[in-house]
Amino acid sequence: MPHILQLAVLQFSPGKGEYEANLSRLGDLFAQLDSLEPRPDVLHLPESALTGYFLEGGVREQARTAGALANDLQRMYLVAGAGARPLEMAIGFYESWNSILYNSALWVRLGGDAPLIRHVHRKNFLPTYGLFDEERFVERGHDIRAFDTPWGRFAMLVCEDAWHSLPGTLLALDGATMIFLSSAAPARGVYPRDDAIPGPASVARWDRLVRDIAEEHGVFVSFANLVANEGGKSFPGGATVAGPSGEVRVRAPLWREALVSISIDLHDLARARAEMPLLADLQTAMPHLLDNLEQIREEQPALLEYDPEPSAKKVPRKSRAKPRARVGGVEVVEVSARENGAPTPLAIDGALTEGWLTTFIRDELTQRNYEKGLVALSGGLDSAVTAFLAVRAMGANNVIGVRLPYRTSSPESLEHAQMVIDALGIESRTLDISAAVDGYLANEPDADDTRRGNVMARVRMLAIFDLGARYRALPLGTGNKTERLLGYFTWHGDDAPPVNPLGDLYKTQVRELASHLGVPAPILEKAPSADLVHGQTDEGDLGVTYDEADQILNWVLSGFSSEEIIARGFYPKAVDTVRRRLDSTHWKRRLPTVAMLTGTSIGDSYLRPVDY
Numbered sequence: 001m002p003h004i005l006q007l008a009v010l011q012f013s014p015g016k017g018e019y020e021a022n023l024s025r026l027g028d029l030f031a032q033l034d035s036l037e038p039r040p041d042v043l044h045l046p047e048s049a050l051t052g053y054f055l056e057g058g059v060r061e062q063a064r065t066a067g068a069l070a071n072d073l074q075r076m077y078l079v080a081g082a083g084a085r086p087l088e089m090a091i092g093f094y095e096s097w098n099s100i101l102y103n104s105a106l107w108v109r110l111g112g113d114a115p116l117i118r119h120v121h122r123k124n125f126l127p128t129y130g131l132f133d134e135e136r137f138v139e140r141g142h143d144i145r146a147f148d149t150p151w152g153r154f155a156m157l158v159c160e161d162a163w164h165s166l167p168g169t170l171l172a173l174d175g176a177t178m179i180f181l182s183s184a185a186p187a188r189g190v191y192p193r194d195d196a197i198p199g200p201a202s203v204a205r206w207d208r209l210v211r212d213i214a215e216e217h218g219v220f221v222s223f224a225n226l227v228a229n230e231g232g233k234s235f236p237g238g239a240t241v242a243g244p245s246g247e248v249r250v251r252a253p254l255w256r257e258a259l260v261s262i263s264i265d266l267h268d269l270a271r272a273r274a275e276m277p278l279l280a281d282l283q284t285a286m287p288h289l290l291d292n293l294e295q296i297r298e299e300q301p302a303l304l305e306y307d308p309e310p311s312a313k314k315v316p317r318k319s320r321a322k323p324r325a326r327v328g329g330v331e332v333v334e335v336s337a338r339e340n341g342a343p344t345p346l347a348i349d350g351a352l353t354e355g356w357l358t359t360f361i362r363d364e365l366t367q368r369n370y371e372k373g374l375v376a377l378s379g380g381l382d383s384a385v386t387a388f389l390a391v392r393a394m395g396a397n398n399v400i401g402v403r404l405p406y407r408t409s410s411p412e413s414l415e416h417a418q419m420v421i422d423a424l425g426i427e428s429r430t431l432d433i434s435a436a437v438d439g440y441l442a443n444e445p446d447a448d449d450t451r452r453g454n455v456m457a458r459v460r461m462l463a464i465f466d467l468g469a470r471y472r473a474l475p476l477g478t479g480n481k482t483e484r485l486l487g488y489f490t491w492h493g494d495d496a497p498p499v500n501p502l503g504d505l506y507k508t509q510v511r512e513l514a515s516h517l518g519v520p521a522p523i524l525e526k527a528p529s530a531d532l533v534h535g536q537t538d539e540g541d542l543g544v545t546y547d548e549a550d551q552i553l554n555w556v557l558s559g560f561s562s563e564e565i566i567a568r569g570f571y572p573k574a575v576d577t578v579r580r581r582l583d584s585t586h587w588k589r590r591l592p593t594v595a596m597l598t599g600t601s602i603g604d605s606y607l608r609p610v611d612y
Contacts, residue, residue: 001150001152002150002151003151003266003267004263004266005041005151005266006261006264007041007042007044007222007261007263008036008040008042008043008262009222009252009260010043010049010258010259010260011046011227011238011253011257012046012049012226012227013256014048014050014051014052014228015052016051016230016612017052017055017058017612018051026050026073026076027076027077027080029259030076030080032259033082033087033259040087042087042090043087043088044089045224046182046183046184046224046225047092047105047184048093048226049092049093049182049226050091051094052226052228052230053226053230054609054612055094055612056133056136056137056607056608056609057606058608060101063096064093064096065096067117069095069108070106073089073108073115077111082110083111083112084111085111086109086110086111087109087110088108088110088118089106089107089108089110090105090156090180090182090224091105091108092182093105093106094138095120101138101139102123102138102139102141103123103126103134104121104122105156105157105180105182107149107154107156107180118147119156121144121155121156121158122140122141123138123141123158123159124140124141124144124167126160127159127160131186144161144167144171151177152178153174153175154176154178155171155174155176155178155179155180156180156181156182157179157181157182158182158183159183159184161181163209168216168217168219169216172219173279173283173286177219177220177269178219178221178222179213180222180224181210181222181223183226184235185206185225185226185235186230187202187235189202190348190352190353190509191345191347191349192345192347198254199236199254199352203238206240207238207240210223211247212246213242214243214245214246215242215245215246216246217279218245218269218278219244219269220264220268221240222239223240224239225237225238227255228363229359229360229363231609231610231611232360234360234363237256237257238252238254240252241260244268244269244272255359338568342555343554343555343560346506346508346509346550346554348512350515350516353509353516354389354516358392360501361389361390361476361499361501362394364499368498370473371394371398371472372394372473373394373476374399374400374464374468374475374476375390375400375402375478376402376460376463376464376478377402377421377428378478379412379417379523380523380528381511381514381519381524381528382502382507383417383478384514385502385514385519386477387399387401387420387424387426388420388517389501390476390501391424399424400428400429400467400471401420401421401426401427401429402428402430402463402464403417403418403430404430404431404460404463405433405434406432407434407438412526414430416520416522416523419523420520420523429467433456436462437455437456437459453490454490457490457493458490458493460493460494461494465496475496475498475499476497477495477496477502478494478497479494479500480502480505480507480509480510481502481504481505481507481509481553482506482508482546483538484589485582486553486581487581487582488542506546506550506554507528507546507550508546508547508550511524528546542577544574548571551570552565552570552575552578553582555568556579562575562576591603
């Protein structure tokens, strides 16, 4: 049995729902693999590698049987001219088995006369929380086993399977020496960290998880993750191989496709397990652990057994020693209620956020077949940041800035919008919307300021979409997360653009990003205003500052009640203001409500992601 394994881990960026095109690209990669020296023995690909992950109802269209996938891979392997030598391969895919759909991983040997399937693992743990709803579209697997390969017993897991401690334990007890973890884990978390692991917080979490599995069980772990953008959900890549002492052997780059090739000496297992025999300890203790598990399954009460304190002769009262007075004191470390169990910090890593959002803009425009983006420049902070990001993503020649003043707009707004245009060197247009707005409002002379402001916002969106069609440029949204959560926008007005890079950043985070990007100081420092009514400011309308609102919203979205937030020192009036606005504007964050009359209602039953 060979003890040197040449492993290749592929960070792959599949076209969404384009199985045949992705398969063809894999054929090109087979040829590239065959030219490497040393040539890889095993190729490891991510979860849902040939289809993309967020397919929703499209899973049934993209699912393949394991046999069909193996034959397709074999065909491309032979076309690539690599069939003379075998290649073992682990790949995640949507599987049809016994007419039931699963999220699975296939291990297959390619080459020779026919492919050889060694194992199929069906994902056991299907996330149905946060942005995930996997169990609606596929069924759970129920088996977790290792299998034989020319290099010993290996095993596979899919994404959340690895978040639970028992699967890794079971595989180690089943003799696995290496675990291949295929994942489609979207990136999350832009706050600064000091762990020296590059990228989003979720990448650091996976890095730690992979190392913990490897170290606890004395196994190698190979982690392969998608690198793609699916409807705003960005997969960062970050493939990792960990050794049996929990050390990282290699990390792949973030945000782009990459092929990592590494030589692994499987004899390292014996050295690691001799130094830290945790697996041997577990095997010894297993009978007792199984007894405990059975008692737990049967809901047997735990037995309380202990020896009492030995009888001791009582000391006469008069002879007891007097307590000694405390001299001096010890250092006191105090942690406030706001710091204890607080949600994710609002601070951001500017460089990480910039790179993430420019990649998002570039991918979205490319996937929608656009080369240019268009930004409505209000003279405010959010539109300035969007324009700066768009230029970093697409280049100044591919960004158009549009000023859309009304006759009562502040001259300062026009000046500040021009500052952005000049700073970035982008093409610009200025269109006065006064005639269009006044033409409509002439028929509604009693319209109040709110109605008039909504008319202006919707006329601006009419102009943005029309100019987008003229210049063949995709309109980019500028609304931030705070405004969206508080309902502080015009429905189907300023929230209408189809792509929004700032929609998951609170206002204070946008301000921090603006400082990092170098947005001109006058824009950065002025009071935020929609500039729909003379003298109006955002914070005056909201009744709470953005700093207060962002902190409170961060606690609310992390699951804390108003009472719990107030108990941590926030002002009750501010908490009540934020909560009322949040709870009364959910409708503004949804598409129009449609009466459901059939079992295929669009958006409820007929589900396809935006980029599928």
